[in-house]
Amino acid sequence: MAVIFLYCDYQAEKEQSVVNMIGSLVRQAALRAQRIPSEIKKAFEESKKGGDGLQLPEMVKLFIKVIGSIELVYLCVDAVDEVLPENRLEFFRALRQIIQESPNIRLFLTGRLHIRPELDRNLTKTAYAIQIVVDQGDITKYLSKKMDDDHDQYPGLMTDDLRKFIVETILGKASEM
DSSP states (O other): OEEEEEEOOTTOTTTTSHHHHHHHHHHHHHHHSSSOOHHHHHHHHHHHTSTTOOOHHHHHHHHHHHHTTSSOEEEEEETGGGSOHHHHHHHHHHHHHHHHHOTTEEEEEOOOGGGHHHHHHHTOSSSOOOOOOOOHHHHHHHHHHHHHHHHHHSTTSOOHHHHHHHHHHHHHHHHHO
């Protein structure tokens, strides 16, 4: 069994190309496979010799090939809503191909609610969705602890009004997710 993952971050534009993301999965799967198929070694050696490197279709095929030797693969993609909008469709299509051609893979995605219709359109409508609700009490406790720690280190910098403003603003943003 293998657990492989991607953490998506909109600020990591270069790393967030679909080829790089699938390439990261290939690397992780290869490290967990019992053996690395010779096609993988050959493809990477060829790409190093020159040219534009591996393209997405080849990278997806390599990933499918590598995970074929693993009994069960859990693929976790965290913050899928942060995949750059211009890359999302291509990324979802790559994931769909991987799911269709790899019966041994289980996909787990996290993201904000606004991404759900896009996932339904491009991946599958049969997936389970679990909505996680923000616990505002937990956030308030966490923020209070952090602000208390800062107050202990830098007394006098935080007023009650500023403290209240910070908590209300962050709670408001958290409830939008």
